[in-house]
Amino acid sequence: MADNQVHDYVLSTDELKELWAKYGKPGEIAPGVKAAKKRNNRNQLNNRPTTKSS
Numbered sequence: 001m002a003d004n005q006v007h008d009y010v011l012s013t014d015e016l017k018e019l020w021a022k023y024g025k026p027g028e029i030a031p032g033v034k035a036a037k038k039r040n041n042r043n044q045l046n047n048r049p050t051t052k053s054s
Contacts (some may be wrong), residue, residue, distance in 0.1 A: 011019070024031040 021031060024033070027035055030035045
């Protein structure tokens with residue numbers, strides 16, 4: 001097996017800002033657009049209001 005090397009990337013502050021402007025910061029869908037918080041689907045199904053007709 002070949003040697004497994006780890007490559008680290010050290011970015012300057014300007015390079016980071018450039019990447020964030022292009023692709024968005026972590027936790028964003030797009031630059032400046034926050035991602036929706038994940039919710040447990042099981043709770044959403046159980047908390048639906050039920051209407052009973054009498």
